[in-house]
Amino acid sequence: MKKTVDEALAREFGLTSEEYARVLSIMGRTPSLTELGVFSVMWSEHCSYKSSRKWLRTLPTKAPWVIHGPGENAGVVDVGEGYAAIFKMESHNHPSFIEPYQGAATGVGGILRDVFTMGARPVANLNALRFGSPETPRTRQIIDGVVRGIGGYGNCVGVPTVGGEINFHPAYDGNPLVNAMTVGIARKDRIFLSAAAGIGNPVVYVGSRTGRDGIHGATMSSAEFDENALAKRPTVQVGDPFIEKLLIEACLELMATDAIVAIQDMGAAGLTSSSVEMAGKGGVGIELDLDAVPQREPGMTAYEMMLSESQERMLMVLKPERTEVARAIFEKWELDFAIIGHLTETGHIVVKHKGQVEADIPLDPLAEQAPIYDRPASAPVVPPALENVHAPLSLDAMLLKLVGSPDLASRAWVWNQYDSTVGGQTVRRPGAADAAIVKIEDTTLGLALTTDCTPRYCQADPRTGGAQAVAEAWRNITATGARPLAVTDNLNFGNPEKPEIMGQFVAAIEGMGEACRVLDFPVVSGNVSLYNETRQPDGTTMAILPTPAIGALGVLDDVSKAVGLSMVDNADIVLIGETKGELGQSIWLREILGREEGAPPRVDLSVEKRNGDFVRNEIQTGTVKACHDVADGGILVAVAEMVMASRIGCELESPTSGIRPEAFWFGEDQARYIVCVPNAADFCARAEQSGVPARLLGRSGGRDLILPSGVTISTARLVTTNEAFFPSLMAN
Amino acid sequence: MKSAIVVFPGTNRERDMAIALKRVTGKAPTMVWHRDTQLPDADLIVLPGGFSYGDYLRCGAMAAHSPIMAEIRAFAQKGGHILGVCNGFQILTETGMLPGALLRNANLRFLSQDCTLRVERDDTPYTHKWKKGDVFRTPLAHGDGNYTADAETLARLEGEGRVAFRYASPDGKVQNDDFATNPNGSVNSIAGILSENARICGMMPHPEDLVDPLMGGEDGLPLFEGLVEAIVR
Numbered sequence: 001m002k003k004t005v006d007e008a009l010a011r012e013f014g015l016t017s018e019e020y021a022r023v024l025s026i027m028g029r030t031p032s033l034t035e036l037g038v039f040s041v042m043w044s045e046h047c048s049y050k051s052s053r054k055w056l057r058t059l060p061t062k063a064p065w066v067i068h069g070p071g072e073n074a075g076v077v078d079v080g081e082g083y084a085a086i087f088k089m090e091s092h093n094h095p096s097f098i099e100p101y102q103g104a105a106t107g108v109g110g111i112l113r114d115v116f117t118m119g120a121r122p123v124a125n126l127n128a129l130r131f132g133s134p135e136t137p138r139t140r141q142i143i144d145g146v147v148r149g150i151g152g153y154g155n156c157v158g159v160p161t162v163g164g165e166i167n168f169h170p171a172y173d174g175n176p177l178v179n180a181m182t183v184g185i186a187r188k189d190r191i192f193l194s195a196a197a198g199i200g201n202p203v204v205y206v207g208s209r210t211g212r213d214g215i216h217g218a219t220m221s222s223a224e225f226d227e228n229a230l231a232k233r234p235t236v237q238v239g240d241p242f243i244e245k246l247l248i249e250a251c252l253e254l255m256a257t258d259a260i261v262a263i264q265d266m267g268a269a270g271l272t273s274s275s276v277e278m279a280g281k282g283g284v285g286i287e288l289d290l291d292a293v294p295q296r297e298p299g300m301t302a303y304e305m306m307l308s309e310s311q312e313r314m315l316m317v318l319k320p321e322r323t324e325v326a327r328a329i330f331e332k333w334e335l336d337f338a339i340i341g342h343l344t345e346t347g348h349i350v351v352k353h354k355g356q357v358e359a360d361i362p363l364d365p366l367a368e369q370a371p372i373y374d375r376p377a378s379a380p381v382v383p384p385a386l387e388n389v390h391a392p393l394s395l396d397a398m399l400l401k402l403v404g405s406p407d408l409a410s411r412a413w414v415w416n417q418y419d420s421t422v423g424g425q426t427v428r429r430p431g432a433a434d435a436a437i438v439k440i441e442d443t444t445l446g447l448a449l450t451t452d453c454t455p456r457y458c459q460a461d462p463r464t465g466g467a468q469a470v471a472e473a474w475r476n477i478t479a480t481g482a483r484p485l486a487v488t489d490n491l492n493f494g495n496p497e498k499p500e501i502m503g504q505f506v507a508a509i510e511g512m513g514e515a516c517r518v519l520d521f522p523v524v525s526g527n528v529s530l531y532n533e534t535r536q537p538d539g540t541t542m543a544i545l546p547t548p549a550i551g552a553l554g555v556l557d558d559v560s561k562a563v564g565l566s567m568v569d570n571a572d573i574v575l576i577g578e579t580k581g582e583l584g585q586s587i588w589l590r591e592i593l594g595r596e597e598g599a600p601p602r603v604d605l606s607v608e609k610r611n612g613d614f615v616r617n618e619i620q621t622g623t624v625k626a627c628h629d630v631a632d633g634g635i636l637v638a639v640a641e642m643v644m645a646s647r648i649g650c651e652l653e654s655p656t657s658g659i660r661p662e663a664f665w666f667g668e669d670q671a672r673y674i675v676c677v678p679n680a681a682d683f684c685a686r687a688e689q690s691g692v693p694a695r696l697l698g699r700s701g702g703r704d705l706i707l708p709s710g711v712t713i714s715t716a717r718l719v720t721t722n723e724a725f726f727p728s729l730m731a732n
Numbered sequence: 733m734k735s736a737i738v739v740f741p742g743t744n745r746e747r748d749m750a751i752a753l754k755r756v757t758g759k760a761p762t763m764v765w766h767r768d769t770q771l772p773d774a775d776l777i778v779l780p781g782g783f784s785y786g787d788y789l790r791c792g793a794m795a796a797h798s799p800i801m802a803e804i805r806a807f808a809q810k811g812g813h814i815l816g817v818c819n820g821f822q823i824l825t826e827t828g829m830l831p832g833a834l835l836r837n838a839n840l841r842f843l844s845q846d847c848t849l850r851v852e853r854d855d856t857p858y859t860h861k862w863k864k865g866d867v868f869r870t871p872l873a874h875g876d877g878n879y880t881a882d883a884e885t886l887a888r889l890e891g892e893g894r895v896a897f898r899y900a901s902p903d904g905k906v907q908n909d910d911f912a913t914n915p916n917g918s919v920n921s922i923a924g925i926l927s928e929n930a931r932i933c934g935m936m937p938h939p940e941d942l943v944d945p946l947m948g949g950e951d952g953l954p955l956f957e958g959l960v961e962a963i964v965r
Contacts, residue, residue: 148841148842151842151844152842155783155842155844155873155875156742156744156783156786156787157744158744158745158782158783240786241783241786242741242742242783242785242786242787242788243786245741245742245744245783246741246742332765333741334741415844416843416844416845417841417842417843417844418842418844419842419844419873420844420873421748421844421871421873421938421941421947422744422745422748422781422873422941423747423748424745424747424748424751424752424940424941424944424947425947426947427946427947427948429948439946439947441747441751559946560946
């Protein structure tokens with residue numbers, strides 16, 4: 001397998017001819033195979049963000065509570081009492097299509113490492129999943145593998161999976177999205193960073209041995225899929241959550257000492273990216289001796305070792321006098337520990353193997369001359385507002401159809417395969433509140449966590465959709481009583497070389513940025529996944545819906561004040577926020593009329609903030625006993641969800657406004673909440689004082705959902721309909 | 733009551749257990765590493781949940797051979813109290829300290845949900861805070877919790893009253909063939925069993941995860957309060 005390094009090979013490795021010319025000019029000679037491998041992965045879309053960087057820079061990333069924003073392994077925010085929350089979301093889309101179980105499992109493993117490498121104990125996992133049409137045969141197989149993979153990894157490492165979201169759409173048939181998020185907790189004065197320092201300091205490799213798996217994974221995930229996608233299975237890594245668990249415990253034990261100078265996990269592009277980034281950030285050189293790398297199989301070449309994406313590995317720079325302390329800890333946990341190199345003052349990465357220099361690359365130009373593209377973007381054409389549409393069915397029939405539909409059906413079948421209680425700090429489990437609530441042990445603090453995006457809105461109007469994703473995450477955190485602090489974003493789009501896709505990307509970022517600024521909700525970490533397209537047999541390609549998934553974190557100073565979405569008995573039910581009846585791009589329109597049309601609901605960020613601040617304040621003062629935001633499916637679906645969660649019924653009043661009933665009950669106007677309060681009159685008076693629209697919607701009690709017409713739907717019928725979808729889909 | 737928790741590579745519910753024990757004893761339990769060869773001075777030894785050795789062999793099979801297990805056997809022979817939860821229960825069956833075995837859940841999927849347990853004995857250190865026939869809610873989280881034993885063993889367990897807890901409906905009905913009440917398909921809906929002297933208890937569900945109203949209730953607390961009362965120094 002001796003390969004000749006030339007432009008053709010460079011192109012095979014994913015570099016363009018121009019990029020290869022730049023490699024030649026930096027090196028002043030033809031690179032070796034290993035060197036070409038290093039350039040190709042470091043300059044891949046996955047590692048270099050070459051198409052997205054220009055736009056990512058426009059996002060707000062600062063706030064007084066932000067300790068570390070983008071650029072580190074994960075974002076770090078101050079949550080009070082001396083603690084920091086460390087979090088990030090990352091995609092594992094391409095591997096999860098090729099090999100759903102391992103793709104999803106290693107996605108969880110990778111994001112866990114990004115968080116504990118900074119010194120945090122992981123305390124919660126979430127995810128954001130998009131699958132193809134339920135009717136597509138492979139969808140079932142992908143769901144089965146992805147759910148088993150997420151559970152198989154998260155359950156074993158003992159980090160509770162507390163939340164997430166799932167959408168279905170045919171646009172994900174050939175390219176599902178698996179976005180995994182991890183949240184960890186550390187003392188805020190004990191954060192570990194990746195910048196290497198100290199000439200001569202040892203570079204230490206810990207964790208699993210290096211094998212031939214995942215070679216060029218980062219390159220694979222930077223290209224479209226073609227009909228041969230499944231043949232790429234060897235580029236998918238294989239996870240070992242047991243080793244990861246040992247690695248977490250060993251690293252945290254070592255982090256309690258003063259031995260570590262810098263640490264980074266070996267994620268995409270493995271040993272290459274970790275060593276290049278650590279040395280680059282620290283402004284030092286690094287020399288690696290690959291003979292010392294723990295290897296799973298004999299005969300591996302330098303090229304293979306540098307590009308392997310074997311999982312559960314970490315790279316550290318240690319204080320030389322503390323290496324034996326560190327070795328003892330890793331030996332206790334029965335993990336490999338090897339000194340594989342040292343820091344130098346050359347400013348180069350030098351890779352030696354069997355006495356030969358296999359790579360010698362200057363680090364500054366590798367980073368600074370990395371390509372960055374300002375790709376042409378065509379502004380998205382936003383569809384006109386929806387014309388008048390009419391309900392073909394009765395209100396109760398439409399409600400039952402909606403609560404049983406794929407996007408609104410109960411996710412219990414999925415959640416029940418994820419351990420959500422391990423750690424003993426889960427205050428609100430999946431489905432119990434708009435955001436999951438996890439207590440910080442030994443404090444009164446609670447973290448509110450959610451993932452959100454409405455891809456059908458983003459497809460119709462990426463700018464509004466980007467803003468809506470941020471606003472919905474902010475709203476979900478607010479609805480528990482928590483103070484929203486920061487977000488991590490996972491930007492999943494198609495091929496950025498197409499102007500219309502780049503246009504979606506730019507518009508979505510603009511919308512997100514505006515929402516983050518108005519809501520004081522900075523982006524502290526994130527990940528970009530492009531080329532989510534599948535070539536069809538007829539030669540055309542199908543892109544996914546633009547999916548800028550938002551993972552968000554908020555804090556409750558007193559976690560006992562958190563509220564859930566379960567209806568409480570004998571309460572007034574109040575709707576907060578204005579209802580115009582926006583049915584464009586609604587779930588109702590899609591599920592009842594079979595149409596995906598119109599403009600998505602408008603997002604007015606100042607109204608969002610005003611309404612949310614009022615709701616949060618009312619929850620904090622204890623007047624709100626339950627709260628649920630109004631999202632997919634509108635008011636009636638939100639009420640039904642509160643009824644199903646509690647098995648407590650309610651009687652609804654007729655809307656007096658001049659809006660058609662289907663628009664009132666199923667419209668997806670933003671910035672709205674439904675709350676249970678003891679006394680609606682007092683509550684609405686306070687709302688009015690704050691300039692917040694609020695109106696009585698009905699009263700809770702009994703076992704049935706009673707519509708204004710007097711038509712009654714039993715709680716049991718709602719629950720049975722809601723819970724049928726997943727088990728029946730997966731039983732076939 | 734002095735308590736100790738044994739940690740194996742892959743154990744992951746030791747923190748949950750420590751919280752529950754601290755809640756009832758007021759002091760943190762001692763953590764024991766599986767390679768230790770001496771137990772601390774303790775009245776109760778707990779084998780907590782998790783995936784010892786990744787569950788890559790049979791669940792609990794590797795941990796059963798850890799160095800500390802010889803000490804734990806000796807502790808049992810002296811009449812010591814041992815609680816094994818989830819993976820801890822699997823380890824106890826693998827060592828033979830409790831009879832039977834835990835198979836894959838009948839639906840072949842990991843299960844994480846609340847279940848209801850019916851108390852079958854109210855005269856043991858683990859169950860005396862309840863009355864026989866009481867039901868209580870507790871989370872469970874496992875892939876291999878489907879209890880089984882050969883007919884003779886089962887007859888002996890039932891005959892000697894060594895079933896501590898059974899999966900049941902909230903109104904106390906046991907329905908072996910109904911996944912809604914017996915989620916993992918255990919024989920006779922067995923969720924927890926006792927040694928002959930009732931000093932060793934193994935169970936699949938996690939009462940330690942329901943000892944705080946903030947986390948949804950204190951339904952699991954009587955087990956730990958009962959231990960403190962039963963084990964008087």
